[in-house]
Amino acid sequence: MAREFQRGHKAKISDLTPGTDLYVGVQIAAPGLTFDISCFGLDANEQLSDDRYFIFFNQPKSPEESIQLLGAQSGDTESFRVTLDRIPANIHRLSFTATIDGAGQMSQIGPGYIRIVAGGEEVVRYAFTGSEFTTERAVMLGDFYLKDVWRFAAVGQGFDGGLEALLKNFGGEVAEEEQPAAQQPQGAAPSFAPPPQAAAPAPAFGAPTPQAPQAPQTPQPAPAFGAPAGQTPAAPQPQMHSAPTMAAPMTPPAGTVPPPAPSPYGQPPQQPQYGQVPGQMPGQMPGQVPGQMPQPGMPSPYGQQAPAPYGQQPPGVPQGGMPGGVPQTGAGLQAALQPYRETATGQRWTPQNQQLMRVDLTMGGMPVLARQGSMVMYQGKVDFSYKGAGFAGRVVGNATGQEMQLMRCTGRGQVFLAEDGSHLHPIELQGDGICVSAENVLAFDESLQHEVRRIEGHGIPGGALFTMMFQGTGTVVVKTHGIPVVLPVTPTTFADCNAVVAWSAASQVILSSQVRLRRNAYPGHSGETVNLQFRGAPGNFIVVQPYEV
Numbered sequence: 001m002a003r004e005f006q007r008g009h010k011a012k013i014s015d016l017t018p019g020t021d022l023y024v025g026v027q028i029a030a031p032g033l034t035f036d037i038s039c040f041g042l043d044a045n046e047q048l049s050d051d052r053y054f055i056f057f058n059q060p061k062s063p064e065e066s067i068q069l070l071g072a073q074s075g076d077t078e079s080f081r082v083t084l085d086r087i088p089a090n091i092h093r094l095s096f097t098a099t100i101d102g103a104g105q106m107s108q109i110g111p112g113y114i115r116i117v118a119g120g121e122e123v124v125r126y127a128f129t130g131s132e133f134t135t136e137r138a139v140m141l142g143d144f145y146l147k148d149v150w151r152f153a154a155v156g157q158g159f160d161g162g163l164e165a166l167l168k169n170f171g172g173e174v175a176e177e178e179q180p181a182a183q184q185p186q187g188a189a190p191s192f193a194p195p196p197q198a199a200a201p202a203p204a205f206g207a208p209t210p211q212a213p214q215a216p217q218t219p220q221p222a223p224a225f226g227a228p229a230g231q232t233p234a235a236p237q238p239q240m241h242s243a244p245t246m247a248a249p250m251t252p253p254a255g256t257v258p259p260p261a262p263s264p265y266g267q268p269p270q271q272p273q274y275g276q277v278p279g280q281m282p283g284q285m286p287g288q289v290p291g292q293m294p295q296p297g298m299p300s301p302y303g304q305q306a307p308a309p310y311g312q313q314p315p316g317v318p319q320g321g322m323p324g325g326v327p328q329t330g331a332g333l334q335a336a337l338q339p340y341r342e343t344a345t346g347q348r349w350t351p352q353n354q355q356l357m358r359v360d361l362t363m364g365g366m367p368v369l370a371r372q373g374s375m376v377m378y379q380g381k382v383d384f385s386y387k388g389a390g391f392a393g394r395v396v397g398n399a400t401g402q403e404m405q406l407m408r409c410t411g412r413g414q415v416f417l418a419e420d421g422s423h424l425h426p427i428e429l430q431g432d433g434i435c436v437s438a439e440n441v442l443a444f445d446e447s448l449q450h451e452v453r454r455i456e457g458h459g460i461p462g463g464a465l466f467t468m469m470f471q472g473t474g475t476v477v478v479k480t481h482g483i484p485v486v487l488p489v490t491p492t493t494f495a496d497c498n499a500v501v502a503w504s505a506a507s508q509v510i511l512s513s514q515v516r517l518r519r520n521a522y523p524g525h526s527g528e529t530v531n532l533q534f535r536g537a538p539g540n541f542i543v544v545q546p547y548e549v
Helices: 163-169 333-340 391-402
Strands: 003-004 011-014 023-025 033-044 067-069 078-083 095-098 114-116 121-128 138-147 149-159 349-353 356-360 368-372 375-385 407-418 423-437 441-444 447-455 462-481 485-488 494-497 498-506 508-511 531-535 540-545
Touching: 023 095, 033 067, 033 078, 033 163, 121 138, 121 149, 138 163, 149 163, 163 368, 333 423, 349 423, 356 423, 356 441, 423 441, 462 498, 494 540
Parallel strands: 003 121
Antiparallel strands: 011 149, 023 078, 023 114, 033 095, 067 078, 095 138, 114 121, 138 149, 349 356, 356 407, 368 407, 368 441, 375 407, 423 462, 423 498, 441 462, 447 462, 485 540, 494 531, 498 540, 508 531
């Protein structure tokens, strides 16, 4: 069954299908308008460094035929064949676009879609309508992009220029007079043998079984690599998340102004700017790095004993000794494993290292909600309700466009959580609040009140930035790429929407005036995406990571 994507949704190709030889169909139409549908093969800098990978009506295939233009068929305005395992190593992104040939604008189009078909069966579809656009004359429909593995993203981003402007945007050159390529005969379309009757590990490329009688057409070889049977255009998907941005109050409630910011990672304390006190993460002790456990000798929240820093023995254990006080003697297996043994501090949440978090469900007596797939190990009797995240899980998954689904961990035992080697930071809230980018949430106590907020804007990947606001008493675990930095909010605080991780709940977030369509949206600009401006009373903060998507 095909998965329905919304704008901004992303997924690994391997999660959609084990096949790598794929059919890509595009359906787009408007009364009186004609469209040029193309594929741009871009390098690591998202530039068309090799014009041979601009696939359009005059150049229907790449040199090694890993990308081929097939023409209209099976109800699609245009179709392509993409063989991912044959794409050269210098090609990192395939961007499928549609441009209007002549006058007109994208707001005039009817319901359309881009879809992926593997083995004759549709595996994913992203539907769009003209109501999502205004005066744009082109639209970037969807991308295959290489990030460790090949992935697919539903883009749906409008572009003001036509095909030539889009070509120049990607770094290509428009020739003064282009010679049309020789017309490829119909019989030269890719022809694969039908798949065997027995099930195969990866989808083969037989034509699908017709679902309904088709109208007579001019006889021609069937697209045996899995072109889908003719279908009527999909009905437009309802706009599920059109609520306006929810802005927090400018001035935080009395008594909730965060304490002074810590010295960032061993540097001398910064002097306050603009008469403000540098921000600090909620629940942090003075001098504590965001996500870092309290330093020895400092008071710990809830009166618990402070754990030892990463790589050091817990309090009470002799230096270089075993947990039971047995000293190590020389080299050997025990000595080699000692630095990596489990750290049990008597707290509910305990970092085992910078990338692994341990939560003890026997403490606190409350369940934990965690990102599905983040459990790497557990001890004791623990139940995982993968389909029982309830309303909260569905809201977050549908809203964020990041395929975030939650699992509910209950029982008596210890669960170890991690994801993609990201740095993990437990943030303990004591009646205060924090907003965290939904993509950076790993897990949190079910006792916390949480809701999804949406910051809309053209140019933000996916059309909006989705955040989760947490309030109450409990812990939320935030994941970052690299070590983050906490900055105070000043009248001139701006952050890249891809790099921002979290901010104080009382901060107001607005789009800056320097809005960009996307990276490399047009020639000559700075190369940055949308900037967010943060405003708020003294004591508010933002957290950014040294990473951009």
